[in-house]
Amino acid sequence: MIKAIDVLRVMAEHKESEFEFRIYSPNTEQGYSDTELSKLPAYVEAHSTFAKLRGNEKMAIQVTEFFESDFQTIASLTMDGQLICERKAYGQPMEAIKHALFEQGTYSEMVEKQFMGLRTGRTLLVPEMNESMAGGLMKEFMAWRKEGNQ
Incomplete structure (x- = not known):
């Protein structure tokens, strides 16, 4: 099971990479669906600490603030286009796909x-x-x- 701090550590260790995460839709959060995703994915550019929405770049938030308050709404996370962790459905735990990235010495x-x-x-x-x-x-x-x- 992956926690927000684990993802933040990977992002800090790979700050030259771009991260994109899919967010569950409000319908999913309200219980009308288990897996419906928001139309706009969020992303963090290389060497940045701000999460933005694709198609609405004016909306930006510190990624640490977003993860502290809304980590459970993230369905999946990619690093440079490769899936690294995902949640099978809303309310399920986040699971590692690229296990080596999340191992900590x-x-x-x-x-x-x-x-x-x-x-x-x-x-x-x-x-x-x-x-x-x-x-x-x-x-x-x-x-x-x-x-x-x-």
């Missing part, structure tokens, strides 16, 4: 928890590091460096 999970703790003002307890966790951290760090990050 130990290091990025720890960093995400720290950022969430800073945002909410909560104290985070970091578990004692064992050999497996240390190996996972280093493996992910080396992959990150190999991609040309500094």
Whole structure:
């Protein structure tokens, strides 16, 4: 099951990609249908954080705000034209199609928890590091460096 934070993480990690998502229609939200989609898909351009509607580009909202309030209305999400996750019907959980995109390494999970703790003002307890966790951290760090990050 995919949550809004998982999709936002994928979008942040692939900010050079364009994302498009299909939204359920008001008829579906009101219970008249299980799968009817809105006529206009929403999208997020590469290197942008604003969601817009195709055909009505003046209507824009921060993607984080939209996902916090309306994630359950999203039927499917594509990245550069490829389907990455979908919901079979309104009210059903979002399921990954491209599972590798949604896998999170130990290091990025720890960093995400720290950022969430800073945002909410909560104290985070970091578990004692064992050999497996240390190996996972280093493996992910080396992959990150190999991609040309500094």
